Amino acid sequence: MSPLAVPDGSLAVAVDVVLLALQLTGDTAEPVFLAQRRRNQPFAGMWSLPGVIMRDREDLESAVHRALARSGTALERIRHMEQLGTFGAPQRDPRGRVMSVSYLALLPQPAKAEADTEWLPATPPPAHATTLAFDHAEILSTAVERLRGKLSYSNVAFGLLGESFTLSELQAVYEAVLGRELDKRNFRKKVLARDLVAESDGMRRGAHRPARLYRFRHTELVLLDDIL
Amino acid sequence: MSPLAVPDGSLAVAVDVVLLALQLTGDTAEPVFLAQRRRNQPFAGMWSLPGVIMRDREDLESAVHRALARSGTALERIRHMEQLGTFGAPQRDPRGRVMSVSYLALLPQPAKAEADTEWLPATPPPAHATTLAFDHAEILSTAVERLRGKLSYSNVAFGLLGESFTLSELQAVYEAVLGRELDKRNFRKKVLARDLVAESDGMRRGAHRPARLYRFRHTELVLLDDIL
DNA sequence: CCAAAAGTGTTGACAATACACCCATGC
DNA sequence: GCATGGGTGTATTGTCAACACTTTTGG
Numbered sequence: 001m002s003p004l005a006v007p008d009g010s011l012a013v014a015v016d017v018v019l020l021a022l023q024l025t026g027d028t029a030e031p032v033f034l035a036q037r038r039r040n041q042p043f044a045g046m047w048s049l050p051g052v053i054m055r056d057r058e059d060l061e062s063a064v065h066r067a068l069a070r071s072g073t074a075l076e077r078i079r080h081m082e083q084l085g086t087f088g089a090p091q092r093d094p095r096g097r098v099m100s101v102s103y104l105a106l107l108p109q110p111a112k113a114e115a116d117t118e119w120l121p122a123t124p125p126p127a128h129a130t131t132l133a134f135d136h137a138e139i140l141s142t143a144v145e146r147l148r149g150k151l152s153y154s155n156v157a158f159g160l161l162g163e164s165f166t167l168s169e170l171q172a173v174y175e176a177v178l179g180r181e182l183d184k185r186n187f188r189k190k191v192l193a194r195d196l197v198a199e200s201d202g203m204r205r206g207a208h209r210p211a212r213l214y215r216f217r218h219t220e221l222v223l224l225d226d227i228l
Numbered sequence: 229m230s231p232l233a234v235p236d237g238s239l240a241v242a243v244d245v246v247l248l249a250l251q252l253t254g255d256t257a258e259p260v261f262l263a264q265r266r267r268n269q270p271f272a273g274m275w276s277l278p279g280v281i282m283r284d285r286e287d288l289e290s291a292v293h294r295a296l297a298r299s300g301t302a303l304e305r306i307r308h309m310e311q312l313g314t315f316g317a318p319q320r321d322p323r324g325r326v327m328s329v330s331y332l333a334l335l336p337q338p339a340k341a342e343a344d345t346e347w348l349p350a351t352p353p354p355a356h357a358t359t360l361a362f363d364h365a366e367i368l369s370t371a372v373e374r375l376r377g378k379l380s381y382s383n384v385a386f387g388l389l390g391e392s393f394t395l396s397e398l399q400a401v402y403e404a405v406l407g408r409e410l411d412k413r414n415f416r417k418k419v420l421a422r423d424l425v426a427e428s429d430g431m432r433r434g435a436h437r438p439a440r441l442y443r444f445r446h447t448e449l450v451l452l453d454d455i456l
Numbered sequence: 457c458c459a460a461a462a463g464t465g466t467t468g469a470c471a472a473t474a475c476a477c478c479c480a481t482g483c
Numbered sequence: 484g485c486a487t488g489g490g491t492g493t494a495t496t497g498t499c500a501a502c503a504c505t506t507t508t509g510g
Contacts, residue, residue: 011284013239013327056239056325060316086314086329088288097284099241101314101327168462185464186500208461209507226498396489413491414473421471436487437480463506472497479490 014093014100015063016051016136018084018143019073020122021110022160022176029176032110032119033140034071035132039116042094043133047120049140051100064103072114073107080106080159080221084142092135100134104143106159123179147177154223155196158216164200166211167191194224240326243291244279244364246312246371247301248350249338250388250404257404259375260338260347261368262299263360267344270322271361275348277368279328292331300342301335308334308387308449312370320363328362332371334387351407375405382451383424386444392428394439395419422452 019034035047050071054063060083065075081103088099110119122144132140150156157173171187191197198217203210247262263275278299282291288311293303309331316327338347350372360368378384385401399415419425426445431438 011239011241011282013241054239054316057318059318060314060327083313085311086288088282088329090285090287099288099329101316166462183500183502184462185502188463190499205508206461207509208459209463209509211462394489411474412489413475416490418472433481434488435482437482437489439489457510459508459510461507464504465502467501468499469501470497470499473495475493477491479488481487481489483484483486 012096012098013054014051014098015054015060015067016049016100016102016139017064017067017071017105018049018102018122018140019068019071019105019107020143020147020160021107021119022173023110023119024172029172031122031144031176033122033143034073034110034113035118035120036071037116037118038133046133047118047131047136048133049102049136050117053098054101060101063101064105068105071117073111077107077111078105079108079219080104080156082146082221084139084146087135087139089135100139102139102142104146106147106156108160108162123176144177150221151177153226154221155216155218156221158219161216164202164213164215166204166213167197168211169204170197170214194226196224240324241282242279242321242326242328243282243288243295244277244328244330244367245292245295245299245333246277246330246350246368247296247299247333247335248371248375248388249335249347250401251338251347252400257400259350259372259404261350261371262301262338262341263346263348264299265344265346266361274361275346275359275364276361277330277364278345281326282329288329292333296333299345301339305335305339306333307336307447308332308384310374310449312367312374315363315367317363328367330367330370332374334375334384336388336390351404372405378449379405382449383444383446384449386447389444392430392441392443394432394441395425396439398425398442424452 021032022029023032034050036050038044038046038048050067052063052067052070064081068075068078084102084104086099086101090097092098092100113119122140147156151174157170160173161169167188170191171182171184175181195217197214200213200215202213204213249260250257251260262278264278266272266274266276278295280291280295280298292309296303296306312330312332314327314329318325320326320328341347350368375384379402385398388401389397395416398419399410399412403409423445425442428441428443430441432441
């Protein structure tokens with residue numbers, strides 16, 4: 001990251017991305033986000049969210065794409081993206097006036113991390129508060145809260161799953177993000193009653209009884225009338 | 229509004245505000261927003277949202293306050309404010325690169341409009357689409373949708389009402405924003421069951437039977453577990 | 457045959473809806 | 484006394500939560 005000098009009287013806009021995925025470690029799933037180790041001042045050595053400084057004549061989405069490319073993430077793996085908000089505290093960047101327009105991006109699995117990047121746990125953020133640069137801890141927790149809320153009244157979980165999946169896998173997504181266990185029978189009833197998913201071809205075969213595969217009916221965000 | 233020249237290679241950030249209130253015209257309530265007539269190019273003569281260009285070292289909230297002051301709105305009348313989002317299409321301002329961080333602000337009544345400002349209907353927006361400058365029609369409809377959603381799962385209606393009010397007035401707020409009628413008995417049951425409001429002292433006396441006054445239990449945004 | 461995950465129904469409590477009349481006041 | 488909005492209850496229906504066992508496969 002090249003040193004950034006923000007001349008007084010001017011104003012820079014950063015675009016920062018909370019890239020979220022679920023890490024399936026053995027028998028449990030854990031929400032993780034992509035962190036980049038900062039090489040330069042300020043906050044050298046600390047973790048930060050991938051971000052770029054916006055260029056003139058650049059779209060917000062293009063800037064997000066640049067940030068993702070720089071973090072080593074293939075664009076086509078991103079299944080959902082939405083704006084979180086804009087953070088503009090004057091002191092958030094010690095170098096000068098840099099506002100941050102932040103985005104949430106979801107992808108099915110944490111791809112291999114490049115040098116100086118790592119997937120860190122996103123959910124119990126007590127530890128990060130001190131270890132994330134700028135106000136990125138605040139942005140991260142905004143992202144997790146947004147995702148939690150949207151699980152209840154949208155199909156946003158499609159962003160964290162591949163093309164097809166079992167209902168148990170879907171439930172694991174909900175449980176991991178919400179941080180609590182759900183009743184298997186009630187969960188299946190509700191998901192099916194709301195027509196969130198449709199049966200897909202084939203079965204997931206594993207060590208035990210094969211499980212029916214499903215896919216989301218829509219792979220763009222759809223809001224539900226009713227709450228889940 | 230002074231002419232704005234955005235030098236190439238630089239980037240300006242505007243803060244635009246959707247100031248919403250309910251206009252009580254006789255027997256019906258109608259959501260209205262504050263519009264400013266543009267005196268300068270571009271879009272001279274068209275209606276626009278109140279907004280300012282951010283200064284260096286200025287907080288986002290301070291910029292919103294400046295925009296409100298310029299529009300002739302007393303700050304202390306604002307009962308709720310929240311960020312809507314950031315609009316960054318490169319061509320949204322023909323003068324150059326100007327992103328807009330937009331805010332929603334609620335107040336109990338549309339105060340008298342100053343010169344070159346007017347309260348216009350906010351809800352059936354077909355007409356504005358052509359008459360609002362920049363992408364302000366899009367920002368306005370984002371604001372209305374946000375408010376509609378939040379009525380259902382928060383106490384955000386406090387922003388559109390004064391200190392005390394009758395349940396019929398509260399219901400009128402919901403009906404005006406949602407654009408449909410609600411059942412009086414069920415509405416009262418739900419509002420009271422959720423402890424949104426508490427009884428206040430006194431009665432509203434009018435042409436007919438006096439009505440009990442209520443006040444919101446909280447005058448900052450509170451999210452409800454359950455949906456209204 | 458054992459371990460492990462997949463799959464499946466019922467019941468009771470509560471919440472949401474639909475619906476109509478009497479009450480208190482000003483004029 | 485009448486017009487106007489304020490205020491109230493019930494019956495029905497639908498929805499949510501709690502709860503345990505059988506099935507299918509791999510090893």
